[in-house]
Amino acid sequence: MINLLENMNEKQREAILLTEGPVLAIAGAGSGKTSVLTRRIAYLIYEKNVHFENILAITFTNKAANEMKQRVYDLIGVSHPRMWISTFHSMCSRILREHIERIGYKKTFQILDDDDVTQLVKSIMKKLNYDTKMFNPKIVKNYVIKIKYDKSVIDSIESPFEEVVKTVSKRYNQQLFENNLLDFEDLIVLTIKLLKEHQDVREYYQEKFKYVLIDEFQDTNNVQYDLVSLLLGKNQNIFIVGDEDQSIYAFRGANIENIRKFKRDYPKHHLVLLEENYRSTNTILKAANQIIKNNRDRISKNLFSSKGAGEQITHFKGVTARDEVEFVATKIQELKRKGYDYNDFAVLYRANSSSRSFEEVFMQKQIPYRIFGNTSFFKRAEIKDFTAYLRLMINLDDAYSFIRAISSPKRGVGGVTLDKLADFAADNSLSLMEAIDRSSEILGKSASTNLKNFKEMILDFRTKLNEISFNSLVDYILSESGYIEALKNDEKGDVRYENLLEFKTILSENEVLYQDLSKEEVLVYLLEDISLKSEESQSEILDGVTLMTLHAAKGLEFRVVFIVTMEMGLFPLNRSMMDRKDFEEERRLMYVGVTRAKELLYLTNASVRQTYGETSHNEDSCFIREINANLIDVKGYSEYVNRSFQNTVIQRKKEVSRTKLDNLNQYQENDLNKGDKITHTKFGDGVVISVVNDNCVIAFAQPHGIKRLLKDHPAISKK
DNA sequence: TGAGCGTACGCCCCG
């Protein structure tokens, strides 16, 4: 018999054993949170004889979910691919796949990723003759998503946007519904709708999920919070784990307040504080504490570790960005010789775009690496094209995939034809596919023949699905659609073809996993997986240096961590320096990065860097200065740099970035009112259109158009 | 009507 409490400290045991009633575990970085979660699940199953179907565990990423399943399996040998350990989105997708017909959608719904949503909003805006230069489609999209759940948000939208958002949102939601498509927000919102409107479904799940566990609670948003309450019902066996200092998803609606809200909503909860850190040396922990204590809004925690002081933190500053990359590569090779594995290293950056220079040099120096995020496999054009075919086969109503599939490769049907077809379809309440049958009424002979051929082809693919193997189906679609032929004229055709062949692997893997399902159902699951994982990229390289964003690093640990591009403007990002809340989130991101390191931490940057073809000079990231100097060993060209780059350009740049930082500490209050004429340091003269709380909307001359800005931003001055 | 070419623009994080 295994002992699930082995090696657990007093607090951790408490968190594992308190299975009944609400429990809030505040878990500092590296405090063994995942062990607690997995052991708690194992304990429920193994010791308390709870069936795994009665446990719901929510993680933040699919990767974390898989890892948790694996660890539970390692502990007690119980596992099942359909265990309810998943992200909010996967869980909702699974519930909806089962019951969505109750709220009027079809079971074959497909999920749109974020890029698709932005594109769709943009195209709707164009159709409605809104100027996409004046109104940034991304901002409109964010509003459209936000008001899905909370209609009252519309009242807080400033005047010129309000109108646009209202109109676009109506059209957008209608189009999604007609095409049987869901966006990520729908997954949650529609699950709430389903549970609210259908008592039997609600009671089924409330009865089913007897024990609920939620990880990374600081990153839940309000909609997710409500969903949790709804799933719980009278059941109070809820266990949440969170750490305010690691909340880094506010841009996506995450609300730190949810932890405090939980305390209020579940007054009888037990509070468990996990403060002992098992990961890092005390030098690293001290640095982390020194950084995070600069944030205003936080409950202070006292992280401690029984590990020794360890090595000093290194700050390396190269003359050029190339030096920085070379330093990282050389250091890795050096440590590798001293006995470290490639797996022990992580290079963490703020923006995905920073990865390229590291990839190049690593490749050149033959350092194996695995890269996470970025243009993931599923976001590549050819993959999206092919999935469009598959989606269309499953869901003939999907106009979005229809357009993608019919346009790649080109088959004599262009924008004009499609517009006409869409208008005709709308007028006669038909789907695009249905409208094709009557297309000769509105279109010329060649266009309507091309459309009919396309439809026949898709219908043929549908028949073939049940007649031939997945492997043959991939080949069949690729050749019949003319896709292969088109790739021959494509410079990157070979690579794209290789990528497409990956579908064979993916399809057959899923076929094995879901043996008891029909081929159509397998395809539905596969497409769902692709949608939910479109942001993640898996790599086949097992032994390699990890390259990833700071965001993606949350929850992971490495013996050696390099946090790179530590420069004002890059990290913290320029944009964040306008607002204290954003800035504090950058600081939490730094905190997350630092606390990933177990033994060695390197902070690197450069004094000269090429960005967008232009040379720029940035000051050291302020986060470096927040660490006590006696913890840091300064290496590299920094002294040389200080002496030799005293030219005016650098001086001026430094002044600019210093001003930006100062602005954070110095409050400027602009007394702005509707109609005021102002000047903006970057956008020039403008007129205030509206002011709501801290925000204002100002109309500038083209090319800037209408901007939504912070009222008190120092760049704005009244005329 | 759609393909090809030149210009403008963007500085992110993710399910």
Added chain:
DNA sequence: CGTACGCTCA
């Protein structure tokens, strides 16, 4: 530096 979009020409 790359990509996305718009314009022009075939």
